Amino acid sequence: MVSFSQLWLPIVLSAVFVFVASSLIHMVFxxxxxxxxxxxxxDEVRAAIRKASPEPGQYVLPHCPGMKDMEKPEVQQKYQDxxxxxLVLAPNGVPAIGKCLGQWFLYALAVAFMAAYLASRTLPPHTHYLQVFRVVGxxxxxxxxxxxxxxGIWMGKPWSSVLKDLxxxxxxxxxxAGAFGWLWPR
Incomplete structure (x- = not known):
């Protein structure tokens, strides 16, 4: 079994690689x-939403509190019309991009940590690069x-966007996978 102390470098490097690639994808390409x-x-839509003054959160149109309500003709008509x-609403104000980037990096670290956990419990030291690559990848x-x-399935996100996310x-x-395969304990 591989110790986590042996995997701190691939964990951090993996997160850095993902962060840089994401930055290139979103800001360069x-x-x-x-x-x-x-x-x-x-402007009209923003004014209507602002007038309603909803809290930040996730909303659905038309709102249907339960499946039984879906059978009501007036609810079905709302869907037809x-x-x-x-709709996802964030708090008012300029987005705090620094905070979002920090959270994204922490998420990349968490993903790398979980991949390291699984790989360290299933792959011994001296495992071939390609096998480490497969598991972590x-x-x-x-x-x-x-x-x-x-x-894409439940919220109607366009499939072209889903494919780009994939x-x-x-x-x-x-x-x-490359970071872990390269730095896997020998």
Whole structure:
């Protein structure tokens, strides 16, 4: 069994690699820029939401408190009339990008930590690079990419955006796998 003290470097390096790759994806290549559209009447929509003064949180339109309510003709008509959607509202103010980047890095560390945990319990020292790569890459890919598929299924996230998220997850998984395979205890 491999000790966690032997894996601190691949854990940190994996998180750094993912953080850098993510920064390049979002700030240089910007392949997610087309995932977000503007409403033609954004100011009117913002005014209506502001007038309602909802708390930050997750909302659904139309709201249906339970499955029995779905049978009511007036609820079915709301769905037919539209819009049907999901809305996430953050607190007012300029987004704290530094805080978000810090949380993203901590998440990358957590993913690397969990991949290290699984690999350290299933792979002995001196394991071949490719076997370490497979285990860590699979765990990392599933962790980074899996949630997006659920959003496509249940929240209507466009499948083109989901596919880009899967590609991101694959890149992050490969980078994590490479770091662990390279630095696996010999």
């Amino acid at each position: 910007k392949w997610h820029a087309s995932d977000y559209r503007a409403l033609s009447n954004e 539209g819009p049907v959607g999901f 699979t765990v990392s890919f599933l962790t980074y990419a899996g949630g997006s598929v659920s959003l 590609l991101d997850g694959l890149i992050y998984g490969l980078l994590s």
